[in-house]
Amino acid sequence: MFTSVIDSTASLLARGYAWLPGLQERAGEGPVVTRLMGRRTVVLDGPGSVEFFYDEQHVRREGALPGPVLDTLIGRGAVHTLDGGGHRVRKDMFVSLLMAEGGIAALTERFVARWPRAVAGWQGREVVLFDEVAAVLAGAVCDWVGLPLSEGAARSVGEDCVAMVDGFATPGPRHWKARRARARQERALRRVVTELRTAAPAPSGGRPRSVLTAVAWHRDADGRLLDPRTAAVELLNIIRPTVALSWFAVFAAHALHSAPVHRDRLRGDDGTYARAFAHEVRRFYPFAPFIGGLAARDLRWRDVPVPEGSLVLLDLYGRNHDPEVWPKPCDFDPCRFMGREPPSNDLVPQGGGDVRTGHRCPGEDIAVGLLTAIVGALADLDCDVPEQDLTIPLHRMPTRPRSGFVLAHARTAVRADGVPSRALRPHG
Helix, strand or coil: EEEEEEEEEEHHHHHHHHHHHHHHHHHCCCCEEEEEEEEEEEECCCCHHHHCCCCCCCCCCCCCCCCCHHHHHHHHHHHHHHHHHHHHHHHHHHHHHCCHHHHHHHHHHHHHHHHHHHHCCCCCCCCEHHHHHHHHHHHHHHHHHCCCCCHHHHCCCCCCCCHHHHHCCCCCCHHHHHHHHHHHHHHHHHHHHHHHHHCCCCCCCCCCCCCHHHHHEEEEECCCCCCCCHHHHHHHHHHHHCCCHHHHHHHHHHHHHHHHHHHCCCCCCCHHHHHHHHHHHHHCCCCEEEEEEECCCCCCEECCCECHHHHHEHHHHHHCCCCCCCCCCCCHHHHHHCCCCCCCCCCCCCCCCCCCCCCCCCCCHHHHHHHHHHHHHCEEEEEEECCCCCCCCCCCCCCCCCCCCEEEEECCCCCCCCCCEEEEECCC
């Protein structure tokens, strides 16, 4: 066991994804016990950690997220901050909207329809893939929600959603940019919800006409409508995570560029390998380093006392690279997912536990579906990859290739025989 009486907050902000592995190396076989933001903190990893963390008798979410995270990434009053019956009722709304097969297909189809138009607009210039994917995803998800946008407005929403994610885990300019972006989008969506409620009666019976309608007229566990600000927060908690798939998109491009052999498997693929590839991108690349909650009562974890109110962290990145779970975890190998879906408590880039009754992200199926489509779209690109800095700095959270992945001369290429060329060519 490693125990530190020194607060580790500054070290976390400075070291990023390397912070926790460093503490774990010093701990050896035992748990890490440290302090974050002045609070005793116990890190869960290894066998049983996911099940322990997602047991509501062990860990609660209410009061766990610090204000800076709420005011940038999640939003005040969001479903992530609730427990018990209040959480279940609010979560049911998200499950019904985000896990319906027709809904997943409809959102993916909107992305697929917008992608060729976006690529056509890149011809004759260099583009940053990260920025362009964010704009396409923003347009697709807003249209799906019931908020169709012009291309310019979609790009603005995408930029704000990226800012919210990019600035939640850092002090300084990125953080204040994230706060301004959230405030701007919450104001806009609050007006939309208020106008909708004023202009039309509540839907009676049947499935709501849109995601926007469902959220605007949702009644919480107390039977009351969400106030317009909270409704705006929850709409953003559908839009923002969808745009955040831009991170996985550039990681997928990085993987294709690093190992072109995968393009051969993707050529003519029926979607099976693309889905396996999407899962491996989510496992292999760094996204969320950990997730946190508060001890609901006095507990013990591997013989370490966890007093009520202690901060409890689940090591997501470590779980996704645990050699006891993933053979050769430092190898990028989509074949580990061929012919099987990963067990829910093994692959945890978006949390673990049960989606319907716990705190696992209900948008995970959408994320996998969209990322599968993105992988196919990237494999279809014929373009140059100019010389650039594609390193992925682990001190930065959330991280991505430094350059954002610059492309030149991009087009969706088809060979004479009608087969997509699926090539990302290195410059020269």
